[in-house]
Amino acid sequence: MSVTATATSTTSTTTCRPRQLLHQLTAVSVVGGPLCFWLGGLLSPPAMHTDGAQTITANAAANPATNTAHLIAFFAASFLLPVSVVGLARLSWARAPWLSTLGGFTGVVGWIPLAALTALDASAVAMAQMPGSPSYGKLYDAFAYGPLMNAFLIVYIIGHLAAYVLLGIALRRARVLPAWAAWAMVASSPLTMAMFILPGNPVTVGAIAIGLLVAGSVPAARAMARAGTAPSDREQGGAC
Numbered sequence: 001m002s003v004t005a006t007a008t009s010t011t012s013t014t015t016c017r018p019r020q021l022l023h024q025l026t027a028v029s030v031v032g033g034p035l036c037f038w039l040g041g042l043l044s045p046p047a048m049h050t051d052g053a054q055t056i057t058a059n060a061a062a063n064p065a066t067n068t069a070h071l072i073a074f075f076a077a078s079f080l081l082p083v084s085v086v087g088l089a090r091l092s093w094a095r096a097p098w099l100s101t102l103g104g105f106t107g108v109v110g111w112i113p114l115a116a117l118t119a120l121d122a123s124a125v126a127m128a129q130m131p132g133s134p135s136y137g138k139l140y141d142a143f144a145y146g147p148l149m150n151a152f153l154i155v156y157i158i159g160h161l162a163a164y165v166l167l168g169i170a171l172r173r174a175r176v177l178p179a180w181a182a183w184a185m186v187a188s189s190p191l192t193m194a195m196f197i198l199p200g201n202p203v204t205v206g207a208i209a210i211g212l213l214v215a216g217s218v219p220a221a222r223a224m225a226r227a228g229t230a231p232s233d234r235e236q237g238g239a240c
Helices: 002-043 052-061 064-092 097-111 114-128 133-144 147-173 179-197 203-225 231-236
Strands: none
Touching: 002 064, 002 203, 052 114, 052 133, 064 097, 064 114, 064 147, 064 203, 097 147, 114 133, 114 147, 147 179, 147 203, 179 203
């Protein structure tokens, strides 16, 4: 009996470790994705994404180290954010399966274009470093406002903004997060939309919106990081 019990305990421990590691990595993504996105926005040169000439001029005048940091932050966010919305959906799955599914799906689809939009920022930096950089304004406009990038932008805006409304409601319904954290996620979406609609795309409004998302993601990351408390563990009766 003791040999059997020891073998069962060893198997359980071996099974738990990958699951705990997965929770920890997902927890990093849940808070790290929005944080990297927030930093990338804060470090972006002013007057970005207005027109080609102004965008290139802004990049030419920007501090090279800060500008490189903004690209690195967006690069990291483009990998972490799709994982983060899957993690949020998993947290709320047990009590709000449909909202979780819709929120997770729209979030993944909405964040995928961030890689293309980050590459667009990188192209503006490259153009700003070329001789006669102001002359590249029309080339930038032709690419940035062409049908392909417009399609990426529309999917990005609709997808990720809808996701945090759905996921925030799902997480609150599942009682996984405190009310303030869930509603902070929900509120981040209309505030971000306001940044796109208001004249001049005020970055302060966008910074507040993503700040709310970061704040709301911290309790979610803690919940995901707790080994043995994720829905999959409880459902399967695991010992982790």
